[in-house]
Every structure is written in C-alpha cells, then in structure tokens.
Amino acid sequence: MRRIDLFCKLIAPVFISLVDSFSTRVAIWTVLGLNMASVLVEYVAIAQVYRSVPELKKHAATTTLATSPNNAATQIPGRPCQGIVSYLRETLAPWQDFVTNRVFIASFALSLIYLTVLSFGATMVTYLLHSGFDSLEVSCMRIGSVAAELAGTWIAPLIMNRIGPIRSGLWFLNWQFCCVAGAAAAYVPWDSNSRLVAGCLVIGVALSRIGLWGFDLSVQFLVQENVEEHARTRFSATETALQNIFEMLSFASTIVFSRPEQFEYPVMISSGAVAVAAICFATYVRKERGHLLHRSKCMGGDKVLYRAVPSPA
Structure with a gap:
C-alpha cells in the first residue's frame, strides 16, 4: 500500500x-x-x-446514558454538568488507552517526526522556488525523493526480517536524524537563500526519506503485534490525531517565521523534532530489550568477559 x-x-x-x-x-x-x-x-x-x-454492518452497543435514547438521567435537576463530564470522559478515554499502551513511546516518536517542513510539501517547494529553482527542477527533485521513499519500502522488510522491527526502527530513525542534521548544518556557514544551501537541503531530505518510511513501517509492525485486536482501530485513530497535531505545529512554525530568509528556523525546529523522536524511541528500545547496543558484538564485550572468567580447570 x-x-x-x-x-x-x-x-x-x-x-x-x-x-x-x-x-x-x-x-x-x-x-x-x-x-x-x-x-x-x-x-x-x-x-x-x-x-x-x-x-x-454491526453497530456498537450504547455504553453511556448520554448517548442512549432514554437519556432523561442527564437532565437530573441540580446536576447540569453531568452530560459534559460524561462527554469529556468519553473523549479522553482513547487518549488514556493510547498513553498507557506499551508501544506508546514508539508511536509518539513516529508522530513527532510529523513536526517537520523537511518534505517536498508546499512549504519547502515554495522555499526552493524562491531560491531560484524552476518548477521542472523541483519536480525532478521530488522524483528523486519519492524514489528514495520507494527504496525504503523495499529495504525496510529486508532489514526487519534480519534484525527485527525494534532494532530496524532504531537504525532507520538514526539514519533519518543524521540526514536532516546534515541538511540543517548547511545553514550555519552559508546564506539561507543560496542555491548551494537549498541543494544540500534537497539531498539531505531525499536521503532521510529512506529512514522515514523504514521507521514508519517498523513502528506500524510493532503496533500491529503489540496492540490488542479490538483496540487497534482506536489506537491508530488516536495516533493519526497526534500526527495531525504535530503537523499543524509545523505549519505554525512557518506562520511565525514566514519570510523565506527565515526558513532556517523551521528547518532547525524540524531537525530538533527528529532528534527528540530518536531519544524517545531509544528509550523504548532500552525498555523493551534492556540495552541499545550489543556490547559483545560492538565493543568486544564477549572477549572481555571470557578473559575475566577463570577456566573451570
């Protein structure tokens, strides 16, 4: 899909x-x-x-007095706020289930990366046009970005089958962070309106899309495996709502910094959001696996332990 x-x-x-x-x-x-x-x-x-x-075709059973046909109880004199309290309780229930789920931190990390202007959407396209690129050049850039995204949908299943969705999610998210951090770093020594900076931004964003969709598929696999079947729809709907909230915040950042020469600030905010997402997912990985890296494989820990333990003979 x-x-x-x-x-x-x-x-x-x-x-x-x-x-x-x-x-x-x-x-x-x-x-x-x-x-x-x-x-x-x-x-x-x-x-x-x-x-x-x-x-x-099945209809959900009525669970509250406020939604039942016979809702006279909501009109009890002296308790005019009962209906409001009941409505708020129903509204907040999905969020409570979402926050208390074991994969909440992973889902939150995925939602957080939607706080970004580093995609070939209207905001970044406008910036590229202002930097001197024409519409055909921008279309070619978008083709390259989507090609990288398509590559991510093939790479992700291969890596997930080899190292599992938790480790693959960590790798993909760190790859995305490195790419967007490199793109953001280009704004430090050069003018934000130069074509060189815009070109570095395009390359970094295009490469980061591999990590984005690899991480997205990894988290969605974790959600399907760890959320109960009857709660998956509610969980995914709440996750989508949270993603929309962060996306609106990204639009708000371009409202505050509306001039093209200020585009570096939304870029920094976007890369910061990816950094926080990486920290959140690393927290989830450590919680689930007890560690982030295999010490025995990455730092020779197995050899150290082997030397430290005396021979049975």
Missing part, C-alpha cells in the same frame, strides 16, 4: 508539470477532472469493502 501511494506521488508531479508547461489552464482543469473521477472510484471501492466485510 505504501508503494502504491508513493508511486502515485512520483507520477503525479511529473505529469502535471508536463501539462502545466503546455497550459496552466489545462493543468487546472486536468486536476479537477482527475479528482472528480477518483471520488467515484473511491465510493465504489468503499461500497465493495463494506459488502465484503460483514462485521462493518
């Missing part, structure tokens, strides 16, 4: 750029037509899934 999504993201900008080079008006109508056609396909697909999965 990730590959299908990323492949569409690879083809779409190239196709629209070619149409736009011919006529912007035609490109606008093309986008409108494709969106209208995709809505019809999406509704048909949703209907097919609904008919093929009988469990979707």
Whole structure:
C-alpha cells in the first residue's frame, strides 16, 4: 500500500508539470477532472469493502446514558454538568488507552517526526522556488525523493526480517536524524537563500526519506503485534490525531517565521523534532530489550568477559 501511494506521488508531479508547461489552464482543469473521477472510484471501492466485510454492518452497543435514547438521567435537576463530564470522559478515554499502551513511546516518536517542513510539501517547494529553482527542477527533485521513499519500502522488510522491527526502527530513525542534521548544518556557514544551501537541503531530505518510511513501517509492525485486536482501530485513530497535531505545529512554525530568509528556523525546529523522536524511541528500545547496543558484538564485550572468567580447570 505504501508503494502504491508513493508511486502515485512520483507520477503525479511529473505529469502535471508536463501539462502545466503546455497550459496552466489545462493543468487546472486536468486536476479537477482527475479528482472528480477518483471520488467515484473511491465510493465504489468503499461500497465493495463494506459488502465484503460483514462485521462493518454491526453497530456498537450504547455504553453511556448520554448517548442512549432514554437519556432523561442527564437532565437530573441540580446536576447540569453531568452530560459534559460524561462527554469529556468519553473523549479522553482513547487518549488514556493510547498513553498507557506499551508501544506508546514508539508511536509518539513516529508522530513527532510529523513536526517537520523537511518534505517536498508546499512549504519547502515554495522555499526552493524562491531560491531560484524552476518548477521542472523541483519536480525532478521530488522524483528523486519519492524514489528514495520507494527504496525504503523495499529495504525496510529486508532489514526487519534480519534484525527485527525494534532494532530496524532504531537504525532507520538514526539514519533519518543524521540526514536532516546534515541538511540543517548547511545553514550555519552559508546564506539561507543560496542555491548551494537549498541543494544540500534537497539531498539531505531525499536521503532521510529512506529512514522515514523504514521507521514508519517498523513502528506500524510493532503496533500491529503489540496492540490488542479490538483496540487497534482506536489506537491508530488516536495516533493519526497526534500526527495531525504535530503537523499543524509545523505549519505554525512557518506562520511565525514566514519570510523565506527565515526558513532556517523551521528547518532547525524540524531537525530538533527528529532528534527528540530518536531519544524517545531509544528509550523504548532500552525498555523493551534492556540495552541499545550489543556490547559483545560492538565493543568486544564477549572477549572481555571470557578473559575475566577463570577456566573451570
């Protein structure tokens, strides 16, 4: 599913750029037509899934007085806030389950990396255009980035099968941090509006996408394996809500630092978010495995222990 999504993201900008080079008006109508056609396909697909999965037709039982047809209890004189308290309790229940789950820290780390402008979205594309690149060059950069993301969806299963999802998640996230940290470091010696800095940013962001999707797949595997079946939908929905919150914060950073010459500040905030995410996931790894690195394999600990223990003879 990730590959299908990323492949569409690879083809779409190239196709629209070619149409736009011919006529912007035609490109606008093309986008409108494709969106209208995709809505019809999406509704048909949703209907097919609904008919093929009988469990979707089941209705959840009413669990509170506030949502039952006979909700006269919520109108008891002297207790006008009972309905509000009940509503707040129901609203906060998914968040309580989310925070108390054993994979919360891993999921939080994944959500935190959505606080970023280091992707080929509207914000970074605008910055690249301001730096002197044209739309065709930006489209080519996006192609390279999506190609790296596609590579991540093939690399991740191979590494996960070899070293497990926990260690692979740690490796992928650290790779992403190194890439975005290198891209952010380019702003220190040079002017933020130079094409050289923008080029370093593009390379760092493109390479970081391998780590991003590898880490995403690793965490999603952990969620599927460790969250109870009846709670997976609620957990994933809460995780998505948290991701949207961090994404809005990334938009807020560009509202505060709105001028192109200030783009380095959202970049620093984004790289800082990845750093905090790496710390959070390292905490989860140590909690689950008891260590971050194999001392025997990384520092020769097995040889040290062998020499320290006397021979039985």
